Amino acid sequence: MSQPRKLRVLTFSTLYPSSVRPGHGIFVETRLRELISSGQVESRVVAPVPWFASTDERFGEYALMARTPASEHRNGIDVVHPRYVLLPKVGMSLAPLGMYLGARAAVQKLLDDGFDFDVIDAHYYYPDGVAAALLARHFKKPLTITARGTDLNLIPAYTLPRKMIQWAARKAQASIGVCSALMDVLRQWQVPEDRLHVMRNGVDLQRFHPVPQAQARESLGLQGAPLLMSVGYLIERKGHHLAIEALAHLLPRFPQARLVIVGEGPERQNLQALAEKLGVAAHLSMPGAQPNTELYRWYSAADIFILASSREGWANVLLESMACGTPVVATDIWGTPEVVSDPVAGRLVKERSGLAFARELTHLLAAMPDRALVRRFAEGFSWEATTQAQLQLFGRLSASTQANAQAQHPGAVDA
Structure with missing residues (x-):
């Protein structure tokens, strides 16, 4: 008897480590690694990077972005780093659109290569979550967005980003907050309660351990x-x-x-x-x-x-x-x-x-x-509870998508 296939999750975030910035967004990678260790999920990561021309060290972080490889294999996970245009002064308002346009071809290539993902799991509501909402609409895939802090407790102070965040929150099938206070922001915007989930970060108890x-x-x-x-x-x-x-x-x-x-x-x-x-x-x-x-x-x-x-x-x-x-x-x-x-x-x-x-x-x-x-x-803050909550949520979204597809195409069989 064949085993059911694993859930396929497309992780989408600029907050993801790379070989040139190994400490950048490590909490996103850690959550994903813990999820994959369940044995029930496979994932590919799309981690967009702003385009920059020079790798000269004088340009600091921008030079590191320029040196980021187009693709790499980190800790058993395939990661691609598509470039997107981030313009000076107006970059904050246009970043979601630029990120979406820069990442769309990379996502399409994953599909063409056979990774027909069940859900887009985006991290950080702006601009990443908004760009992911555009991708989800384009590829007709369910979407979850994880709020992590300043994306909901600072950026919404700006009118246009706030409107785009609110649009993405309405489009997402689920919003995840690493603490309850972040989900309270979405409650105030009348995002339906059944779409709000608190999944706290855990701590790697093997990596972080006491020494005398x-x-x-x-x-x-x-x-x-x-x-x-x-x-x-x-x-x-x-x-x-x-x-x-x-x-x-x-x-x-x-x-x-x-x-x-x-x-x-x-x-x-x-x-x-x-x-x-x-x-x-x-x-x-x-x-x-x-x-x-x-x-x-x-x-x-x-x-x-x-x-x-x-x-x-x-x-x-x-x-x-x-x-x-x-x-x-x-x-x-x-x-x-x-x-x-x-x-x-x-x-x-x-x-x-x-x-x-x-x-x-x-x-x-x-x-x-x-x-x-x-x-x-x-x-008491291991990753187990968060991993199980993700498995339940992603499994439910995948099942709902498959049920809708079968209703529209009764003869279709899931690969």
Whole structure:
């Protein structure tokens, strides 16, 4: 007796790693890898990249995009990177159309090569989700769009993108939020409740695991009492400047305190200047971006992890830190209370200021949870529930599509 064929999922997102940007959008890849590991799904990835002419390193991220291969095989998954035109100044408004036009031929080639996918699974509502909605309409395929944070808590502040996001939400058979707060946005837009699904990100408990703190510190050449850690892209909304301000407030009470900020980005010089201004530069380390596979050592070395963001959907770094046994202090925003939902995990900060973070850091330092208990809390956030929820959703959409096709063409047999 023949086995039923696997669900065929076309994953569509600009937030997907590549050989030249291996840490970019790794959470999308991780969710897909966990889904494929169920043995019930096969997938191809279409990850569009803006066209850029030069690979000269002077152009930074744009040069990396130019060096991205047209196709590659990553962790057992075939990925194509079609180019699309992103014009200066008007690019934000035209990006969905450009992305759709750039990706359409790549999707058609997948079909021509025999990958007749059951569903388009898009990540990030704008511009990716809007472009995916155009693709779904063109190829007559069901669509799911996953909202991840700024796509619904920032971009809708702009009128035209908001209208396009609302159109895509109406066209999608399902919207997925990595936290409940993101789905509340779509509820306010009267998107039908049966199309709204919360599927939180999990944490890779094998990759992010505790190592003895002293061992981790020695291997990284770190010291501090306490040792504070912040990880993320160096931009204003990640709040690294608030971690520096908090450090300045803590030093009179904890003169051996040290802050490590792991990451790269345009705010690096401003952060260093702020540390100099506040007189804490000698207590600050900025080792740059680190491979995702090595972050467990940095988390394990820290006493407390700080996330002072102004906006987050579902912050993976919080779970990564907890999985390494390190409690967190984070801004009380959007999906973060759904992550830091128990005192053993850490503290939430309602007022986004350096002083407020310093207060909560002091309170946590006075009553530090056992690191083994922090790890145990994180173990409740495996990927299993999200994988099963995806299988049910994609299976239902595929069955509905096949039923409609058979109703229109009674003699058709699924391949």
